[in-house]
Amino acid sequence: MVEQEGIRRYVAHVILWIGIAIVAFPVYLAIVASTQDNAVIANGQMSLLPGGEFLKTYYQTIFVGTSGTTREPVGNMMLNSLIMALMIALGKIAISIISAYAIVYFRFPFRMPIFWIIFITLMLPVEVRIYPTYKIVADLHMLDSYAGLSLPLIASATATLLFRQFFMTVPDELLEASRIDGAGPFRFFWDTLLPLSRTNMAALFVILFILGWNQYLWPLLITTRDDMQTIQIGIRKMITTTDALTEWPVVMATAVLAMLPPVFVVIAMQKLFVRGLVETEK
Amino acid sequence: MQKQSIFQSKLLPYALVAPQLAIVLIFFYWPALQAVIQSFLLQDAFGLSTSFVWFENYVELFKEPAYFEAIVRTFAFSFAIALSSLSLALLLAVMADKPLRGGTVYRTLLIWPYAVAPPVVGVLWIFMLHPSLGVLSRYLRGMGIDWNPLLDGNQAALLIILSAAWKQISYNFLFFLAGLQSIPKSVLEAAAIDGARPMRRFWTVTFPLLSPTIFFLLVVNIVYAFFDTFGIIDTMTRGGPGKSTETLVYKVYTDGLLGGNLGSSAAQSVILMIMVIVLTGIQFRFVERKVTY
Numbered sequence: 001m002v003e004q005e006g007i008r009r010y011v012a013h014v015i016l017w018i019g020i021a022i023v024a025f026p027v028y029l030a031i032v033a034s035t036q037d038n039a040v041i042a043n044g045q046m047s048l049l050p051g052g053e054f055l056k057t058y059y060q061t062i063f064v065g066t067s068g069t070t071r072e073p074v075g076n077m078m079l080n081s082l083i084m085a086l087m088i089a090l091g092k093i094a095i096s097i098i099s100a101y102a103i104v105y106f107r108f109p110f111r112m113p114i115f116w117i118i119f120i121t122l123m124l125p126v127e128v129r130i131y132p133t134y135k136i137v138a139d140l141h142m143l144d145s146y147a148g149l150s151l152p153l154i155a156s157a158t159a160t161l162l163f164r165q166f167f168m169t170v171p172d173e174l175l176e177a178s179r180i181d182g183a184g185p186f187r188f189f190w191d192t193l194l195p196l197s198r199t200n201m202a203a204l205f206v207i208l209f210i211l212g213w214n215q216y217l218w219p220l221l222i223t224t225r226d227d228m229q230t231i232q233i234g235i236r237k238m239i240t241t242t243d244a245l246t247e248w249p250v251v252m253a254t255a256v257l258a259m260l261p262p263v264f265v266v267i268a269m270q271k272l273f274v275r276g277l278v279e280t281e282k
Numbered sequence: 283m284q285k286q287s288i289f290q291s292k293l294l295p296y297a298l299v300a301p302q303l304a305i306v307l308i309f310f311y312w313p314a315l316q317a318v319i320q321s322f323l324l325q326d327a328f329g330l331s332t333s334f335v336w337f338e339n340y341v342e343l344f345k346e347p348a349y350f351e352a353i354v355r356t357f358a359f360s361f362a363i364a365l366s367s368l369s370l371a372l373l374l375a376v377m378a379d380k381p382l383r384g385g386t387v388y389r390t391l392l393i394w395p396y397a398v399a400p401p402v403v404g405v406l407w408i409f410m411l412h413p414s415l416g417v418l419s420r421y422l423r424g425m426g427i428d429w430n431p432l433l434d435g436n437q438a439a440l441l442i443i444l445s446a447a448w449k450q451i452s453y454n455f456l457f458f459l460a461g462l463q464s465i466p467k468s469v470l471e472a473a474a475i476d477g478a479r480p481m482r483r484f485w486t487v488t489f490p491l492l493s494p495t496i497f498f499l500l501v502v503n504i505v506y507a508f509f510d511t512f513g514i515i516d517t518m519t520r521g522g523p524g525k526s527t528e529t530l531v532y533k534v535y536t537d538g539l540l541g542g543n544l545g546s547s548a549a550q551s552v553i554l555m556i557m558v559i560v561l562t563g564i565q566f567r568f569v570e571r572k573v574t575y
Contacts, residue, residue, distance in 0.1 A: 012378075013382065019392060022448070023452070026403075026407060027395075095301040099299040099302040099303070101298055102299045105285060106291060106298075117311075118306055121306050127534075128317075128531075129310075131547060131548070135313075136309065136313055152310075155310040156310075214400070216401050216516070232399050235401055236401055239408075255402050258399060263394045263398070267394055274456060277396075278457075
């Protein structure tokens with residue numbers, strides 16, 4: 001494999017940079033737009049270089065919101081998104097790890113039926129059962145609440161399967177050893193299994209946090225109060241159907257703020273992210 | 283597969299599975315069951331009486347041309363999104379798989395769009411290609427193209443496909459790169475010694491060895507196009523102009539939101555469930571095969 005190696009490498013670099021440009025351009029545009037004046041953007045005269053309105057736009061976006069009727073600070077929306085994402089990620093990990101523990105380390109009547117009941121949920125995303133789920137959440141008086149936002153999204157089996165698979169690879173000797181030390185089911189779980197699962201939990205957390213933060217359809221249905229909006233919902237409400245009223249710098253600043261936490265997580269925890277992505281798709 | 287070494291306890295395991303079981307039963311099985319039951323019922327116009335009508339809701343649904351069009355449109359979108367995203371991602375992965383200086387930097391710079399939420403993707407793309415203020419629209423108009431995705435259905439569909447494919451590049455890239463890296467270098471070297479040139483090596487060795495990854499990604503991308511495009515469509519075109527970007531999920535949403543026909547909305551949900559189960563089934567069968575390789 002030596003033929004024209006130099007030229008081929010050069011071509012590869014060029015193609016990769018073109019790919020990166022394609023991927024980055026829409027985001028670059030958003031960042032640039034969030035630093036410019038709305039009148040200039042609305043005229044279609046937007047510059048491709050950053051303007052001078054950075055502080056003004058982001059201050060307004062985070063603490064005030066748009067000037068329209070649904071004036072809601074984006075800072076508050078980000079807080080809602082954060083709470084929802086954390087509840088989904090931590091809730092799913094917590095209930096999954098204990099149910100996987102029961103299924104792997106205990107024998108009890110209906111063990112396999114219970115496993116299958118959980119397993120089947122893997123197949124259906126919340127989108128296909130939105131209205132019935134909405135009705136149940138409404139009947140339970142959970143509209144406009146964090147519980148209503150997160151609980152229906154916790155009902156899925158991916159994490160349970162992941163932990164089950166992992167527990168199966170933990171050598172039996174560990175259990176026997178800790179039993180000789182006099183450890184019961186709680187001690188073994190807490191002192192042995194949990195520390196061993198740390199990397200899996202972290203990888204899962206990264207993926208679930210991103211999925212939770214990026215939820216859209218479900219929060220759109222069940223939040224009616226402006227102060228319960230997540231950032232993804234807020235951004236849609238900022239785009240008015242009459243284009244003239246849309247405050248594009250604020251919309252773009254909100255888009256940038258909506259991307260910031262999950263993109264940061266992907267880049268800062270790249271190893272865990274890749275691991276989580278590959279593991280959850282197995 | 284079972285553990286040999288286990289704990290003995292009568293109640294503890296039930297207590298441990300109880301939280302998950304409760305959530306799954308309340309928020310998954312109960313609504314899914316409701317959808318199935320509802321799809322066999324018909325309510326009168328005032329919601330006063332309900333009658334059991336067997337498959338009438340389904341029959342009505344398939345008689346409706348708009349539903350049939352939504353099915354065709356959803357599949358067309360799915361394949362267009364999957365093909366465009368997969369081919370670009372494969373090209374980038376093949377390039378990034380070469381021993382290049384700064385290889386890990388390339389990977390980082392290509393994978394982050396995975397974290398961009400669909401509604402944000404919609405906002406970014408409509409801003410870039412907005413008929414009156416979009417930066418790229420200026421150039422399109424300069425080239426003599428009458429660009430207005432807010433009025434032209436085909437252009438709106440194109441915009442949805444491009445933006446949805448854009449978001450999925452990073453995911454596909456990551457899995458292709460992993461797939462490429464698991465191909466033994468010795469196989470490629472053997473082909474090179476036999477005199478196969480790089481292009482031929484790619485099509486006769488790399489591509490066939492990558493086929494399990496390609497198939498897996500095809501299914502994942504189709505499921506993605508079915509469901510995750512909702513946020514993109516909702517912020518960008520809201521199903522319009524006309525119904526030219528209304529997918530099956532979007533139709534369930536709007537039909538249910540208008541509140542008119544609960545039975546029809548439920549029947550649509552059930553049909554979607556069946557489609558996803560079939561897709562997931564195909565994927566599982568394939569995963570089984572991969573294990574026995």
